[in-house]
Amino acid sequence: MGDKALNPSRRHRVVIVGGGFGGVRAAKALKRLPxxxxLIDRNNHHLFQPLLYQVATGVLSPGQIAPALRTLFRGQDNVRVLMGEVERFDLERRVVHAVAQHEMEIEYDTLIVAAGATHSYFxxxxxxxDAPGMKTLDDANRVRSRILWAFELAEQAQTQEERxxxxxxxxxxxxxxxVELAGQIAILARRVLKKEHRAIDTRAARVVLLDAAPSVLxxxxxxxxxxxxxxxxxxxxxxxxxAMAVDIDEDGIDVRPTEGGETRRIPARTVLWAAGVQASPLxxxxxxxxxTTTDRAGRLLVRHDxxxxxxxxxxxxxxxxxxPGVPGVAQAAIQEGKYVAKVISARINQYPEPPTFAYKDKGxxxxxxxxxxxxxxxxxxxTGQLAxxxxxxxHVAYLVGWGNRFEAVARWMWTIVARNRRERLISPTSLLTEQQVAEEIEASRERSRVTV
Amino acid sequence: MGDKALNPSRRHRVVIVGGGFGGVRAAKALKRLPxxxxLIDRNNHHLFQPLLYQVATGVLSPGQIAPALRTLFRGQDNVRVLMGEVERFDLERRVVHAVAQHEMEIEYDTLIVAAGATHSYFxxxxxxxDAPGMKTLDDANRVRSRILWAFELAEQAQTQEERxxxxxxxxxxxxxxxVELAGQIAILARRVLKKEHRAIDTRAARVVLLDAAPSVLxxxxxxxxxxxxxxxxxxxxxxxxxAMAVDIDEDGIDVRPTEGGETRRIPARTVLWAAGVQASPLxxxxxxxxxTTTDRAGRLLVRHDxxxxxxxxxxxxxxxxxxPGVPGVAQAAIQEGKYVAKVISARINQYPEPPTFAYKDKGxxxxxxxxxxxxxxxxxxxTGQLAxxxxxxxHVAYLVGWGNRFEAVARWMWTIVARNRRERLISPTSLLTEQQVAEEIEASRERSRVTV
Structure with a gap:
């Protein structure tokens, strides 16, 4: 560490990029340190990603799985939350460049980058x-609107083929x-919607779960x-x-056996993408x-600590x-966040640093x-109900914030009893594709830069 | 009524345009008639509009005030819900033209149009x-994102003027x-957010409630x-x-006393529009x-029945x-929906029709x-707490569906106890303006019409 870092005349500055499981846990674990x-994130909220499929299928509301980052650190005075997009790092000068309304330069003594991954279309x-992914709340809203919209259009279809x-x-x-998404769509079709449609039998809906691997999970x-x-x-x-996807368009998907063989067409107006991981461009x-280098999925190679x-x-x-050997799950990010906080603590207190990070598989x-x-x-x-x-x-134990937990349990109980879903909105906005939204946001930014 | 309507060889067909308070209540009241x-609506959900401001300020989730129309009529077999945009009426042929994926012609014997109103910028x-309104869930999401985004940008402001x-x-x-929106923003600033920001004192936020009339409400x-x-x-x-708005742009609003006098500028990055009513173009x-004719707000003049x-x-x-004499509130639409169902019942059963519609002010x-x-x-x-x-x-009594009521009460209690808001999302999509969304949706439609 440089001299600055150990200079007792001012407090050590830790900048964390990303408010996911790793970033939030690292920040929490730094609570008692001087x-x-x-904490910088492009969103104002943490996201409990493992429950995203419940938003995509109308069980939970977005707010129930996405507490505001500021709320999580309300009682922790040494954390400042900054909403902005990180554009680049200057590792020599120890500065993070981010942008929201203005370009911002944020200096650090220690930097933790926990920017996550998105889906990859290979x-x-x-x-x-034509095959929206499932990584953000906007994605989940989009998937929900697409699924429900397909049932609405089926009600009005003019040919059996279209239906x-x-x-x-x-x-x-x-x-x-x-797996979770496919299961929930099946339940939506077979149980939730069956009494609500008149012109179609929603139970006839076909849900296909496709993977190139020889087994699920x-x-x-x-x-x-x-x-x-x-x-x-x-x-x-x-x-x-x-079976692998070889082409996807708005009318369906072409599928070919991984072992070779003929390409087959599945006519489908709703294709959802739950495959492939691509690390953040950061x-x-x-x-x-x-x-250093990255692997095929764009993931960074780091040292053992x-x-x-x-x-x-x-x-x-x-x-x-x-x-290697560590799965891309919330639990791994959480353990890493805690480990990093321990290393920082050891450095500040001049204790010996904890040994190499080791992942404990909790299940x-x-x-x-x-x-x-x-x-x-x-x-x-x-397996089964016990599982x-x-x-x-x-999941409830890990849901951050007592209010969310209480509500999520009430909602699940209600969903099971009533066999209905409360969050069944098709919003015009969420029918836009990710690309359309991105283009319009870029256009807005350009405009506001010109006029400011 | 024509012969068709009373022809006993097939059931009388009622088409209702609009799934708001009037349309839903009329459909419910027709339950026991042959x-x-x-029921046609451009959305798949009913909207409990009086609570829209709670979505706009993060108290309730969209799903809590917007049950799916299909769910409301799950148990009522004589109602079919159709999602689509009504494009025109052919009163001679007794046909409604609507469009979703296809152009649809829906024949009726009796037509009830309950398409509501939107805001008007005069x-x-x-x-x-620069001044989004508050009529749809997309509007409410947009207002919520704008309000929270302003606080986020204030945290990063570089001058006092900007802040x-x-x-x-x-x-x-x-x-x-x-009134409700202004009150909730004030509480957000003074109580909810005050411990969550570091660089700004959110209690210093200024909330201005403006009206040309000499009093509130x-x-x-x-x-x-x-x-x-x-x-x-x-x-x-x-x-x-x-005081009336004479100009609004992205940096603020120009205001002039209604009695005449000098125009004054209020620099403000968030202006919200809760004024003006414009009837549906239908x-x-x-x-x-x-x-027949319409009034200045585009509202249709109808007969006493x-x-x-x-x-x-x-x-x-x-x-x-x-x-004249009937306010534009949910209660009026509900009473009218019930009244119309009674008229239809009388005609079908060949009873005398109920007298002229009369509004009962329940409060x-x-x-x-x-x-x-x-x-x-x-x-x-x-007044006060009793009120x-x-x-x-x-409001709980009128919230449709038991699940929603139970949850909304739990949420309100929790909001009051915890002094926090659960639905605090700024989503990139919802920062788009209504116009941007409309243009992109139109572009998508054009594309899909070309390729189909």
Whole structure:
């Protein structure tokens, strides 16, 4: 560490980029240290991403899984929240460049970058408008509007062919998000909507879950994978494995067996993308600045203590980092955030630094449908309703803020009892594609820069 | 009525345009009649508009005040819900033309048009991007994002002048929506956010409530108007009466006394529009088709039984209709919806039709801030906390669907106890203006028409 960092005449400045699981946990763990923390995020909220699929299918409201970052740090005076987009790093001068209304230069003594990942179309970005992904709340609103809009249009379809395409929902990617999304769409069609439509039988809707891998939930043990697949099929989901997307347009998806063979067309007006991970572009930026590299998914290679080579004062954590043996899950980011706070504490107090970061696998879980799940907790494999209740307990325990927890439980109970969904809005705005929104926002920015 | 209408060989067809208070209540009241009801709305949800300001200020989630129309009629088999935009009426052929994915022709025997109203900029539509209104959920999301975004930018302001403009919120229009909105912004600034910002004192925010009229809440009795104004001032709202907006741009608003005098500039980065009512364009369309007229606000003149001249089979109700002595409130639309159902029942059963529609004033209410309100209920004037509890009781009683009611109460209680707001999202999409969204949606439609 440089002299500045240990200069006792002013407090050590920690800048954290990203208010996800890693960034928030690091900031929380710095509470009792004599440091000034600045937490920068492009959004004003934290996002409990594992429950995003519940917003996308109308169970929870956006606010229930996305507390304001300021609220999380209301009682922690050494944290300042700054809403803005990070544009670049100057590792030599130890400055982060961010922009909101103005360009901002934020100086740091220690930098923690926890900017996460987004979905990747594996080089087929032109699929994006017709196969929206599931990473942000805007994404979830968009997916919800698309699903419900398809049922509305099916009610008005003029041919059987059109009706079938509107009632076919293809989810690409059979990881936890894809599995949970497909299960919830099946329940929406088979139970929630069945008494509400007149011209169509919503139970006839076809939900296809597609993955190039030979099984669902690849990181889970085989027994649980089989169980999950069985539960999905019981819900009426067509699980199509060993099959990859080769083209997607507004009328459907072309699918080819991974082992080779003929390309097949699935006519479908709703294709949802739950595959592929691409690290935040900030990972590449940091790699270039520090002379290290990224992997195929754009994830940064870091040292064993999660710092950059040559820059021990810069940490990178969470999904934007490549860590062999560590899965891209919330739990990993949380443990890394805590670890980094410990390293900073040791440096400030001049204790020996804690040893190399080691990930402790506390378990993995995924829900399937209404009250079923598969879970591996400390080596024990669980399925069915028991797994669901453990899933619910763990997620509620981690939901930040007591109000959110209480409400989410009330909402889940109500959803199970009433077999309905409360958040069933199709908003004109959320039917816009990500690209349309991005273009308009860029246009607004240009305008306001010109007039200011 | 024509022969068709009374032809017993098939059921009488009622088409209702608009799923607001009037349309929904009419459809519900037709439950036990041998009629087939088609309810057309451009949205898939009903909207409990009197609580829209709570969405705009982060108290309730959109889903809590907007149940899906299909859910409302889940148990009523004679109602079919159709999502689409009504483009025109053919009163001679008794056909409604609507469009979603396709052009649709919907035949009726009886037509009820209840398409409501939107806000009006009194001929200054160029103010729209800088002074968003409050009529739809998209509007409310936009207002919420703008308010919270202003506080975020104030945290980063580089001059005192910039900070002051960001912390000035001008609400134009001191009817119930304007009063409630101004009160909630004041509470947001003075209580909710005060511990969450570091670089600014949010309590210094200035909330201006502007109206050309000489008092707030013009339809209320004088005693209640004075009380409301007093409560608003106690919350720290600058109530500026007898003052009209003469220009609005992105940096502020020009204001002139109604009695004449000098124009004054209020630098403000957030101006919200809660003034002016403009009937749905369908009112003008109906007027042209039936040879009747509209008033200055574009509201249709109807006969005493709410039918159109020459077309006794066409009813128009709610905010799109000009009815001397009847205020533009939910209660009036509800009573009209019920009345029209009674007329239809009488015609079908060949009973004498009920006499001319007469509005019964059951009372008016408005909340001011956290737990205060003014109310006039059956002639009794109430103020303060008692009025608030009556307000809450009545609104909860009218919230459609038991689940919503239970949740809304839990949410309000929690909001009051925790002094926080759960729905505090700034979404990039919702920062787009109404016009930007409309243009992009139009562009999408054009594209899909070309490719289909």
């Amino acid at each position: 440091v000034d923390v600045t 080089g087929n970005d032109d699929w994006a408008p 079938d395409a509107l009632l076919t929902f293809v989810v690409v990617g059979a990881g936890p998000t894809g 690849p990181p889970f043990p085989e027994k649980l994978r089989d169980h999950a697949e069985h539960d999905l099929r019981k819900l009426g989901v067509d699980v199509e494995l060993g 990972a590449t930026m940091l790699a270039e600045e520090s002379g 999660l710092t950059l080579p040559v820059h021990p004062e810069v940490f990178a954590i969470g999904d934007m980092v490549s860590r 993995t879980m995924a829900t399937i449908g209404r009250t079923r799940a598969v879970a591996k907790v400390r080596g024990v494999k669980l 669901y209740y453990i899933w619910a307990f763990v | 009629v087939d009801v088609t 001929g200054n539509d160029d103010w729209a991007p 002051d403009a960001l912390l000035t919120f001008v609400v134009v229009g001191a009817g119930p929506t304007g 013009p339809p209320f009795p004088e005693k209640l108007r004075d009380h409301a104004e007093h409560d608003l001032r106690k919350l720290g709202v600058d109530v500026e009466l007898g 009112a003008t369309m109906l007027a042209e088709e039936s040879g 709410l039918t159109l001249p020459v077309h006794p089979e066409v009813f128009a109700i709610g905010d799109m209709v000009s009815r 008016t209410m408005a909340t001011i801030g956290r737990t205060r309100a003014v109310a006039k209920v059956r002639g009794v004037k109430l 608030y509890y009556i307000w809450a009781f009545v």
